Amino acid sequence: MALHIKDSDQQAVFEHSRSGYPHEACGLFGGNEGFVKTFYPMTNVAASGTVYLLDSREQLEVMQAMDDAGEDLIGIYHSHVASEAFPSPTDIKQAFYPDSAYVIVSLDDMEKPDMRAFMIVDGKIGVEEIKVIEGE
Amino acid sequence: MAVEVRIPTIFQKLVGDEKTVASEGANIIEVLDKLDSDYPGFKERLTNEDGEIHRFVNIYVNNEDIRYLDQLETALSDGDVITILPAVAGGSI
Numbered sequence: 001m002a003l004h005i006k007d008s009d010q011q012a013v014f015e016h017s018r019s020g021y022p023h024e025a026c027g028l029f030g031g032n033e034g035f036v037k038t039f040y041p042m043t044n045v046a047a048s049g050t051v052y053l054l055d056s057r058e059q060l061e062v063m064q065a066m067d068d069a070g071e072d073l074i075g076i077y078h079s080h081v082a083s084e085a086f087p088s089p090t091d092i093k094q095a096f097y098p099d100s101a102y103v104i105v106s107l108d109d110m111e112k113p114d115m116r117a118f119m120i121v122d123g124k125i126g127v128e129e130i131k132v133i134e135g136e
Numbered sequence: 137m138a139v140e141v142r143i144p145t146i147f148q149k150l151v152g153d154e155k156t157v158a159s160e161g162a163n164i165i166e167v168l169d170k171l172d173s174d175y176p177g178f179k180e181r182l183t184n185e186d187g188e189i190h191r192f193v194n195i196y197v198n199n200e201d202i203r204y205l206d207q208l209e210t211a212l213s214d215g216d217v218i219t220i221l222p223a224v225a226g227g228s229i
Contacts, residue, residue, distance in 0.1 A: 024228065042224075051227035056194040056201045059224060064199075080228040088228050094192060096146055096222030 001034040002129040003075060003101050003117045009039045010132055014113045016041045017079035017105045024052040029075030029103070030066040037071055044078075051090070052078045075117070077103035084108065085116040087125055095120035101128045137162055137212045141171065142219040147182075151175045159218075164195060165208045167218060182220070192223040 005013075017025045026044050031037040040062045046053040066073060076097060080088075085106035087095070095102060098121040106114040117128035138160050143151055151157050152175075159174070161167035172179035182193050188208075189195060195202045196219040202210045212218075 026224070028224070046225075046227075048227070050229050052225060054224040056196075056203070056221075056223065059194065060196055060199060060201075060219065060221065063221070076224055078226055083228050088226070090229055091226035094223070094225045094227075096144075096192065097224070099145055102226075 002131045003029075003034055003036065003103070004131045004133055005029070005036040006133045006135060008135070009036055010115060012039055012041075013077060013103075013105060013115065017107055017113060018110060020044065020079060021081055021107060021110070022049045023047050024049060024079050024081060025105075026052040026054060026076075026078040028054075028062055028066075028073060029077065029101075030062075030069060030071030031074045032070070032072055034074060036075060038066075038069065040065075049081050073097065073100050075101045075103045077105065079105045079107055079113075081107050085114045087118055087120060092120055092123055092125065098122070103130075137214050137216065139167060139212055139214075139216045139218055141167065142217065144221050146222060147178070147220065150178050150181065161212060163206075163208065163212055164197070164202060164210050164218070167212065168208075192225055194221045194223055195219070196221070 027042045028040045029036045043055045044052045045055045085104040101117045103117045117130050119126040159167050159170050168179045
């Protein structure tokens with residue numbers, strides 16, 4: 001199933017990635033059936049250019065907000081500040097949400113970030129198509 | 137103490153595909169021990185070889201992370217809700 005994201009949300013993710021630089025930025029996508037309804041920018045408590053970790057309290061709050069809004073966790077995003085948008089060995093090892101797409105934004109070219117999505121299940125990577133929907 | 141435990145997707149197979157299970161214990165350790173006796177292998181998935189909670193597992197009591205409470209010793213009351221969530225983490229290396 002492709003991941004559908006509005007153009008405005010994709011731009012918000014790119015801006016969030018850039019504003020987090022030189023640290024990795026991260027966030028969650030709530031939605032249903034592969035359509036992103038809400039982008040939740042999150043805090044990278046690792047504050048690192050090579051590692052990200054969501055704040056545990058913020059994570060629970062946002063996941064409960066998704067539940068309340070009838071959304072599922074359909075995407076987990078983070079940025080790679082200087083490498084390609086592909087899961088690293090750490091990303092694979094720490095992929096604990098097999099039902100969610102893992103979305104990686106590469107800032108290798110800061111002007112033209114590259115967003116790609118993957119399913120990571122039992123250590124295996126599957127490419128997930130991203131469809132950008134025009135509009136707000 | 138009778139408590140409710142919310143189970144994340146990756147552990148639901150261990151508990152018969154349930155999202156929520158009932159358990160009991162005076163603190164988190166006792167609840168994990170009870171869950172492990174009801175569902176063998178459960179505790180092993182959450183803890184390291186020293187018996188500590190794996191760093192990528194978050195456990196909450198009534199929406200507070202037990203890291204900010206008394207960790208595994210966190211005392212429980214009847215009706216408490218325990219939520220287990222894998223951390224969201226990764227990196228570029």
